[in-house]
Amino acid sequence: MSGTPYPKEQMHRIAYTKLSEQQISDKLSKVSGPTSASTLSDTFAGKSVRIVTDKGPALAYTFSETNRLALAENGGGAIQAGYGALTLDNVAFFSHLIPGTQRGYAVIVDQDTNLATVFELWFSGYEDNREVQREIYYGYVDQPGKQPPAARHAPTNRVEGKGFYWKQDAGAETLEFYPSAAYSNFVELSRFGGELSYCGPSDYIKINDNLYVYTRTECEFSGTFTAYAVDLNRIEQVGMRLGFDANDELEYYVFRGKGEWLGQLAQFEKFGDETGAPVPAADPGKTAAKGARRVYRPFKTMPKMTKAQVDALVATKSAAFPVRTTGPGASMAGNLGPPTVWLTAKSFTLRYDNAPAIEYRIDDAETLHWRKEGDANRTKARYQAWESTPGVIMFGHLLEGTPNHDGHSIVADFHQGLVTCFNGYLNTPYYANEAGVKILFGVIEMDGLTPPKYRRHFLTDEMIGRAVSQNYAPGLTSMHLYTTPHSLSWIIFTNTDAGGLEWSGPASYVKIRDGIYFIYWLEEACNGTLGTILVNLHTMRDVGIGYNCGAQGLNMSAIGAHERLAGGFDVMRFYQVKSTGSIV
Amino acid sequence: MTAKTKSTRRSFLKRGAILAAPLAAAAPAAIMTDNDLKARLARLENEAAIRALHQRWLHQINSGEALLPLSPSRIGNKDTENVSTIAPDHSAPFDAIEVAAHGGTATGRFRCTVEIETPIAQDCTFARMAHAQGSGFVRRTERRLLSVKYVESSGAWSISSAELAPL
Numbered sequence: 001m002s003g004t005p006y007p008k009e010q011m012h013r014i015a016y017t018k019l020s021e022q023q024i025s026d027k028l029s030k031v032s033g034p035t036s037a038s039t040l041s042d043t044f045a046g047k048s049v050r051i052v053t054d055k056g057p058a059l060a061y062t063f064s065e066t067n068r069l070a071l072a073e074n075g076g077g078a079i080q081a082g083y084g085a086l087t088l089d090n091v092a093f094f095s096h097l098i099p100g101t102q103r104g105y106a107v108i109v110d111q112d113t114n115l116a117t118v119f120e121l122w123f124s125g126y127e128d129n130r131e132v133q134r135e136i137y138y139g140y141v142d143q144p145g146k147q148p149p150a151a152r153h154a155p156t157n158r159v160e161g162k163g164f165y166w167k168q169d170a171g172a173e174t175l176e177f178y179p180s181a182a183y184s185n186f187v188e189l190s191r192f193g194g195e196l197s198y199c200g201p202s203d204y205i206k207i208n209d210n211l212y213v214y215t216r217t218e219c220e221f222s223g224t225f226t227a228y229a230v231d232l233n234r235i236e237q238v239g240m241r242l243g244f245d246a247n248d249e250l251e252y253y254v255f256r257g258k259g260e261w262l263g264q265l266a267q268f269e270k271f272g273d274e275t276g277a278p279v280p281a282a283d284p285g286k287t288a289a290k291g292a293r294r295v296y297r298p299f300k301t302m303p304k305m306t307k308a309q310v311d312a313l314v315a316t317k318s319a320a321f322p323v324r325t326t327g328p329g330a331s332m333a334g335n336l337g338p339p340t341v342w343l344t345a346k347s348f349t350l351r352y353d354n355a356p357a358i359e360y361r362i363d364d365a366e367t368l369h370w371r372k373e374g375d376a377n378r379t380k381a382r383y384q385a386w387e388s389t390p391g392v393i394m395f396g397h398l399l400e401g402t403p404n405h406d407g408h409s410i411v412a413d414f415h416q417g418l419v420t421c422f423n424g425y426l427n428t429p430y431y432a433n434e435a436g437v438k439i440l441f442g443v444i445e446m447d448g449l450t451p452p453k454y455r456r457h458f459l460t461d462e463m464i465g466r467a468v469s470q471n472y473a474p475g476l477t478s479m480h481l482y483t484t485p486h487s488l489s490w491i492i493f494t495n496t497d498a499g500g501l502e503w504s505g506p507a508s509y510v511k512i513r514d515g516i517y518f519i520y521w522l523e524e525a526c527n528g529t530l531g532t533i534l535v536n537l538h539t540m541r542d543v544g545i546g547y548n549c550g551a552q553g554l555n556m557s558a559i560g561a562h563e564r565l566a567g568g569f570d571v572m573r574f575y576q577v578k579s580t581g582s583i584v
Numbered sequence: 585m586t587a588k589t590k591s592t593r594r595s596f597l598k599r600g601a602i603l604a605a606p607l608a609a610a611a612p613a614a615i616m617t618d619n620d621l622k623a624r625l626a627r628l629e630n631e632a633a634i635r636a637l638h639q640r641w642l643h644q645i646n647s648g649e650a651l652l653p654l655s656p657s658r659i660g661n662k663d664t665e666n667v668s669t670i671a672p673d674h675s676a677p678f679d680a681i682e683v684a685a686h687g688g689t690a691t692g693r694f695r696c697t698v699e700i701e702t703p704i705a706q707d708c709t710f711a712r713m714a715h716a717q718g719s720g721f722v723r724r725t726e727r728r729l730l731s732v733k734y735v736e737s738s739g740a741w742s743i744s745s746a747e748l749a750p751l
Contacts, residue, residue, distance in 0.1 A: 490710065494718075500714075
């Protein structure tokens with residue numbers, strides 16, 4: 001057997017080694033330059049090139065061969081280094097390290113305009129030494145006797161909303177989505193089997209209307225830095241990758257790749273706004289430090305609890321749908337629709353195929369009594385319910401007294417007699433306060449209602465690739481990008497309605513009716529929340545329930561948002577399970 | 585990001601340092617024979633210096649370099665709110681600057697429109713992410729009367745207090 005394409009741990013679960021500065025220096029000292037699966041370009045061989053940047057270094061290069069150069073920074077003494085260059089039409093991309101340091105450069109030169117973008121790269125610039133830092137400088141190739149060009153490459157949002165499949169020359173295959181002007185989303189098809197998508201802070205720089213530069217730093221993960229120039233028409237890339245993998249092996253190579261266009265998402269900035277870098281590196285009035293950028297670091301800030309801590313906390317702090325305008329989750333319910341009283345005074349049983357049946361007796365719009373079938377006593381619980389479309393009721397409640405502090409988020413279709421429950425629970429393997437979820441399918445048993453014998457709600461891929469924005473309340477708007485059949489990503493808009501910070505988590509999708517989908521996502525290694533929403537593409541409004549255990553205890557809270565369709569990507573063909581060979 | 589994007593986090597105003605305007609150079613002695621004329625000239629010079637100070641201060645407010653904390657009693661007890669921009673209300677009557685007869689102090693009243701930021705609660709992942717990227721605010725625009733008190737010291741005017749009152 002050749003084995004599966006899946007890693008032992010998904011990227012957000014890998015305990016990446018905290019490499020010391022000395023360890024990094026030792027590893028870098030063994031490398032002379034980037035490797036390449038493609039033949040290196042000789043475009044610079046035998047030439048001297050002086051690059052002048054506006055607020056950065058002057059770099060005087062002498063390229064002796066296709067893989068050796070000499071560099072004098074700011075008029076200093078020359079150092080010798082290995083390099084690799086690749087070209088994409090008029091764009092030349094090269095990268096090198098500076099021996100004896102933890103620094104290096106990636107440089108993009110437009111040989112038609114002589115404009116250049118320079119990335120200075122270094123390790124050990126953040127508390128996690130392995131995370132590659134970058135500073136961007138814009139400039140030009142000095143032409144003796146000629147005036148410097150006035151134009152510069154510049155940050156842009158013109159790449160925002162695009163998505164591509166890429167296959168590099170060494171075989172690495174990825175799906176890469178750019179739903180934000182400050183972050184991006186990637187699915188590692190060949191390295192990780194394509195189950196989940198991940199996010200990283202990104203730069204988008206315009207060379208011209210066809211050619212752009214993209215970067216990504218895998219912050220919170222390996223810290224690896226990827227940069228490439230991309231031709232949006234040819235769908236070709238040349239670039240580099242620098243970092244340490246999960247085995248702490250140095251990855252440093254230049255690559256060439258070809259891809260496929262997957263689609264275009266909507267942008268929400270004002271028409272005419274094509275500015276990039278929408279998330280400022282520093283607060284207004286302050287100067288950003290070299291390499292500074294806003295990075296969402298959810299794992300660092302996540303509260304982490306043991307089972308004993310969770311059990312003790314939940315015993316004293318546990319609340320379902322508390323009446324409040326502030327507190328956990330209140331902002332997510334700003335556009336919540338009115339609750340329904342449809343369940344009031346009804347009794348029914350939700351008979352799950354893969355879990356004990358639950359018997360319900362409903363008192364009023366906020367009080368129910370539940371018990372597992374066969375139990376003598378019922379437990380009183382607070383609940384809330386909403387009717388998303390006639391006959392389809394979403395409701396939820398905590399299951400007090402269960403060993404893992406379960407919470408049920410339920411969609412019951414009383415016209416079809418079908419029910420699906422996202423059964424949230426705590427005491428999960430990595431952090432006890434991090435929610436897990438089981439999907440329960442079943443039927444409704446109630447006087448006057450005959451459920452189907454075989455038919456059930458079912459997992460669906462109909463939403464995969466789509467993007468839907470959610471306005472939860474004034475000032476709080478996100479967009480879901482349904483990236484893979486098992487994950488989704490959320491993008492937070494800036495005050496100028498550009499896509500800003502982004503993160504992702506495991507997810508599943510259940511079809512309730514045409515245009516109505518029940519979706520969950522887990523904020524794993526983030527803050528542990530289980531989010532569940534019932535998306536109604538007819539009314540473009542979602543209702544939902546959040547389930548979270550944090551410093552304020554166990555909470556179940558309502559979610560409600562107005563939605564907009566934001567386009568989609570044609571990606572399902574990349575997620576087909578195949579019995580042999582490549583997964584693509 | 586557009587050029588009009590405004591601050592969400594601001595440094596507090598440092599009175600008397602950045603908000604100071606030197607008085608204009610004294611007028612030539614040859615024309616200061618008439619006391620009324622002299623007083624009028626001094627008043628005009630003071631008003632000009634205060635207007636220049638006012639413009640620089642508004643620029644600092646609007647560029648995010650300074651913060652104007654709102655008086656809770658004046659804004660409905662929302663003490664977390666910030667004013668992000670102040671713009672002259674051109675539909676309103678003229679501004680008024682009154683310099684005390686003895687000099688040394690002055691008051692200014694300016695009709696303006698203000699953009700007020702109210703931060704959203706950081707009660708969920710999405711809201712925390714919004715704040716992490718420097719947004720996470722709801723903005724509204726309202727008309728206000730900006731009342732400013734000035735004090736002159738060592739030949740320079742500075743702002744001693746400022747208040748935005750609802751109209």
